[in-house]
Amino acid sequence: MAEDRPLIVAHDEVVLDEVLRLAAAVGCVPERLPDLSAARARWMHAPLVILDEEVARAGIPLPRRRGVLLVCKGSPSPPTWELAFSTGVDRVVSLPDEESELIAALADVAEGPGAPGGRVVAVVGGCGGAGASVLAAGIGLTVSREGGSALLVDCDPLGGGIDLLFGAELDAGLRWPELKVNSGRVSMAALHEALPERRHGDGRLSLVSCDRDGPGPSGDAVAAVIEAGRRAGRTVVCDVPRYLAGGAAVAVDRADLVVLVVPAELRACVAAKRVLQRIDARSRRTLVLARWPVGGLTPNDVAGHVGLPLLASMPPERGLQRDLERGVFLPRPKGPLATAAGAVLAAAHAGPAREPA
Known part of the structure; x- marks a missing residue:
């Protein structure tokens, strides 16, 4: 179901390709949207939202929610942290150093809650x-x-x-x-x-x-x-x-x-x-x-x-x-x-x- 898929809104092609690669590695099928306006209908219902810095800077007002990641290339700069604070994201994930954190978040969505009996x-x-x-x-x-x-x-x-x-x-x-x-x-x-x-x-x-x-x-x-x-x-x-x-x-x-x-x-x-x-x-x-x-x-x-x-x-x-x-x-x-x-x-x-x- 579309409601179970994470949202990806990213304009940086390098970031987008990397996120899609990691999602495929854990069997996660995200929904890619062109901008935050297009994401408005699913913003509060998607299990995970992944943004890049260019999209976050667009400043389109959306309700604050949990489960929003800001992905950046390399170590976050002070302006990146300021952007994260002002937009209310949960975490800043730098690639490639924090690749494992992004994989874990995507895998949680793909697999859902842990099944009983393991x-x-x-x-x-x-x-x-x-x-x-x-x-x-x-x-x-x-x-x-x-x-x-x-x-x-x-x-x-x-x-x-x-x-x-x-x-x-x-x-x-x-x-x-x-x-x-x-x-x-x-x-x-x-x-x-x-x-x-x-x-x-x-x-x-x-x-x-x-x-x-x-x-x-x-x-x-x-x-x-x-x-x-x-x-x-x-x-x-x-x-x-x-x-x-x-x-x-x-x-x-x-x-x-x-x-x-x-x-x-x-x-x-x-x-x-x-x-x-x-x-x-x-x-x-x-x-x-x-x-x-x-x-x-x-x-x-x-x-x-x-x-x-x-x-x-x-x-x-x-x-x-x-x-x-x-x-x-x-x-x-x-x-x-x-x-x-x-x-x-x-x-x-x-x-x-x-x-x-």
Whole structure:
């Protein structure tokens, strides 16, 4: 609807082109008007109004309102601040230095109020080969099988790419090295367009995967992607390596629930306690998921050794490893992996959610 679109009134072509570019990046479709007289009919109803200095100086009297931005090129000069004061704008935004502020304002309009239900789960292996990536993928798949939308975020640049689990390494779409998220804000609609995905009926699973080479995601990029999913009401599942740096640390910081996956053997429990020392200072809520039978320990033994409440246990799933080697990831809907994934999702939604950033 036209009433939901922001207004842009700008005569400076450089400013106009930049605002339109940033709006397109977050999936926002503004309405461009030639002058303030033309804007009069929608002035009080538009969710956001963006002016440039030339338009603001025209001095056409309009009622004062919230949500008016004055965009200027470079640092604001004293006359710019005087103009902002006299016209009653909320904020002065200088380009390109304050590009992120303008993106955030446009994204708020494009996405509207944050959707309910967004949860962030970080899955971490207590030792090498614990199966954290498989569990993370299983959680995302379970959400989509149940008709929901999930976002699977690969935070391990040395893991080979979580798209390999789905046999999706040749699918079209961006991976972390090509996914440029430098502004601190991105829309879920833009991510859906850019990323490879898997569909199951009405459900969808979008993959933000590392690649076979190139750098891993920065902390700012992971934060932007996580919060885009949370604001859109998605279940965001992060595959997090044991070394918490950069994007991995941010994923743990922002998670509603951290799941530590630990095989039921003594050495794995000892290693998991070391990993937990790094997680503890960052996580608001951490539970252990025991994989068994591996050694001589029970799931309760694992929880006791690690010092965390037991979320669930997961026995082996027949044929799963063979399928993974063939690039097929379709665990049985009622098998051990799906059951464990369901327990994780129930625990994530049982606790209080973080507010969208």
